[in-house]
Amino acid sequence: MGKLLRYLQGYKRESILGPLFKLLEAGFELFVPLVMADIIDIGIQNKDLPYIWKMGGILVALGGIGLICSITAQYFAAKAAVGFGTKLRKDLFAHIMKLSYTEIDTIGSSTFITRMTSDINQVQSGVNLVLRLFLRSPFIVFGAMVMAFTIDRKSALVFVVAIPLLSMVVFGILFVSMPLYKKVQKQLDLVLRTTRENLTGARVIRAFHKEKEEIEGFEKDSDLLSKLQIFVGKISALLNPITYILIQGAVIALVWIGGKQVYYGSITQGEVIALINYMSQILVELVKLANLMITI
Numbered sequence: 549m550g551k552l553l554r555y556l557q558g559y560k561r562e563s564i565l566g567p568l569f570k571l572l573e574a575g576f577e578l579f580v581p582l583v584m585a586d587i588i589d590i591g592i593q594n595k596d597l598p599y600i601w602k603m604g605g606i607l608v609a610l611g612g613i614g615l616i617c618s619i620t621a622q623y624f625a626a627k628a629a630v631g632f633g634t635k636l637r638k639d640l641f642a643h644i645m646k647l648s649y650t651e652i653d654t655i656g657s658s659t660f661i662t663r664m665t666s667d668i669n670q671v672q673s674g675v676n677l678v679l680r681l682f683l684r685s686p687f688i689v690f691g692a693m694v695m696a697f698t699i700d701r702k703s704a705l706v707f708v709v710a711i712p713l714l715s716m717v718v719f720g721i722l723f724v725s726m727p728l729y730k731k732v733q734k735q736l737d738l739v740l741r742t743t744r745e746n747l748t749g750a751r752v753i754r755a756f757h758k759e760k761e762e763i764e765g766f767e768k769d770s771d772l773l774s775k776l777q778i779f780v781g782k783i784s785a786l787l788n789p790i791t792y793i794l795i796q797g798a799v800i801a802l803v804w805i806g807g808k809q810v811y812y813g814s815i816t817q818g819e820v821i822a823l824i825n826y827m828s829q830i831l832v833e834l835v836k837l838a839n840l841m842i843t844i
Contacts, residue, residue: 552632555636555639566621566679572614573618577614578691583603585816586818588821625675637668657741692827693711699823703805706798714831717790717791725783728779729780732780735769738773791834
């Protein structure tokens with residue numbers, strides 16, 4: 549991965565400004581639950597309509613500024629990622645042209661086609677996601693926990709338990725599925741090579757009446773690819789239900805502990821809602837981070 553960083557040298561400004569604007573957006577997002585808590589505790593409880601309109605305006609302002617920051621970050625990240633992909637594709641093509649015929653036959657034309665197209669597009673998407681989410685997601689996760697401690701320490705202990713459990717599930721599924729994705733990639737290369745060989749050698753295959761054998765071979769490779777993709781998909785599909793079960797359990801714990809704290813007057817109803825919103829933000833960001841790790 550370190551060797552690929554040199555392709556971002558011409559885009560240092562974009563590589564810095566993209567994550568910076570994403571961090572600004574994340575900062576504004578962390579203030580939204582607190583504003584909502586004030587609306588519930590002060591505006592709705594006191595039936596103060598002007599205050600509700602005022603805080604609603606602040607919410608709209610936070611959303612608008614966050615949207616501008618997000619669009620700006622996306623612009624810089626996309627510019628850097630596309631430039632990165634262009635340089636990488638150019639160098640890879642130049643390297644392929646220097647290979648001998650023996651090396652080309654050994655590696656296989658299908659592998660070169662895959663590397664030049666889908667693989668570079670995947671890496672380009674990974675760079676885009678890294679610039680947008682690599683700093684934002686951890687910032688939101690730990691920022692939400694810190695904000696929860698500023699509201700109520702006792703309720704925030706739920707975050708201390710929930711975040712490690714969620715991280716174990718998310719990254720556990722991630723590390724199990726990543727080697728399987730590599731197997732899927734190798735099998736995809738094999739299917740592409742088989743397809744190309746059949747297309748280029750169609751006349752020879754017909755001349756020797758090998759259509760049935762080639763069809764059976766292709767179906768075998770294709771079925772294996774399908775089984776691998778389904779198996780990996782099943783493992784990856786466990787991510788959402790397990791994380792949502794953990795989050796809902798954490799929300800139940802927050803409501804239970806928060807309810808007691810409200811009863812004793814330690815916190816307000818709006819602050820309980822803010823804690824639940826912070827928990828939801830953590831779930832979303834951990835899932836985003838897992839998808840980012842799979843992509844890169």
